[in-house]
Amino acid sequence: MTPCVLVFAGLDPGGGAGLAADILAIAAQGAHPLPVATAITAQDNNRVHAASPVDADWIARQAAPLLAAFDIGAVKLGIPGNAANAAAIADVIRTLRARRPTLPVVLDPVLASGYGDALGQGDAIKALRELLALATIVLPNLPEHKALGEIHGTQMLVTGGHAAGDTVVNRWLLDGVEARAWHWPRLPHGYHGSGCTLAAALAARLALGERMEAALDAAQAYTHHTLAQSYALAPGQRIPRRLLQLTTS
Numbered sequence: 494m495t496p497c498v499l500v501f502a503g504l505d506p507g508g509g510a511g512l513a514a515d516i517l518a519i520a521a522q523g524a525h526p527l528p529v530a531t532a533i534t535a536q537d538n539n540r541v542h543a544a545s546p547v548d549a550d551w552i553a554r555q556a557a558p559l560l561a562a563f564d565i566g567a568v569k570l571g572i573p574g575n576a577a578n579a580a581a582i583a584d585v586i587r588t589l590r591a592r593r594p595t596l597p598v599v600l601d602p603v604l605a606s607g608y609g610d611a612l613g614q615g616d617a618i619k620a621l622r623e624l625l626a627l628a629t630i631v632l633p634n635l636p637e638h639k640a641l642g643e644i645h646g647t648q649m650l651v652t653g654g655h656a657a658g659d660t661v662v663n664r665w666l667l668d669g670v671e672a673r674a675w676h677w678p679r680l681p682h683g684y685h686g687s688g689c690t691l692a693a694a695l696a697a698r699l700a701l702g703e704r705m706e707a708a709l710d711a712a713q714a715y716t717h718h719t720l721a722q723s724y725a726l727a728p729g730q731r732i733p734r735r736l737l738q739l740t741t742s
């Protein structure tokens with residue numbers, strides 16, 4: 494059966510990040526996305542102009558029919574929008590975990606856009622706190638890792654895209670101790686939605702039943718490929734190519 498990944502994330506109508514990115518990245522792994530909207534945003538490939546959370550009631554309302562009808566193999570968390578939405582998402586996860594205690598939950602702790610634009614209301618770290626405690630693995634970039642610190646009992650993949658150098662080093666930490674590091678050749682551009690792509694692909698791989706190390710391998714290789722094959726819609730950040738191109742030779 495095709496496994497489902499329940500996604501909580503914001504809508505980027507530019508199609509570069511958030512739900513649109515997650516849907517493509519999950520489908521590309523062979524899993525089925527269940528996209529629950531947490532916020533509506535106004536953005537292009539570079540800047541976030543505005544973000545508005547959905548009513549917190551609508552988190553449970555969107556998720557309820559999905560929980561009733563579908564077998565959920567993993568959860569991917571992007572921006573919650575505000576603290577009330579984060580609490581409602583945490584309730585959904587607790588319901589799912591009561592059925593399946595080992596349910597993988599992948600959290601992309603988005604504190605701001607690449608340019609530092611806000612993606613929600615209120616203190617983003619405070620809103621994430623309850624979700625961080627429920628996550629199986631958290632994928633912070635270097636600035637996010639610095640802001641969050643270590644989270645006891647939670648695995649992390651700290652992505653090194655923000656450091657200098659010809660290689661991007663992604664570090665897998667178990668309780669703060671490095672289990673493995675991956676080295677990827679640095680690509681020459683900036684990308685919109687690369688963090689979303691990696692977290693969504695990882696959640697899909699876990700839903701497909703892969704073990705964490707294999708899933709991390711596959712999700713990073715896929716993400717690197719989407720960046721290497723990226724395309725431009727406008728000057729500035731490029732868009733990861735998340736769907737394979739069919740050749741017609």
Ligand SMILES: Cc1ncc(COP(=O)(O)O)c(N)n1
Pocket residue numbers: 502503504505510511512534536541571572603605606607612684685686687688689690
């Ligand atoms: C709705 C939404 N969610 C997340 C991001 C961050 O994207 P990135 O993966 O580039 O950090 C974004 N720009 N918009």
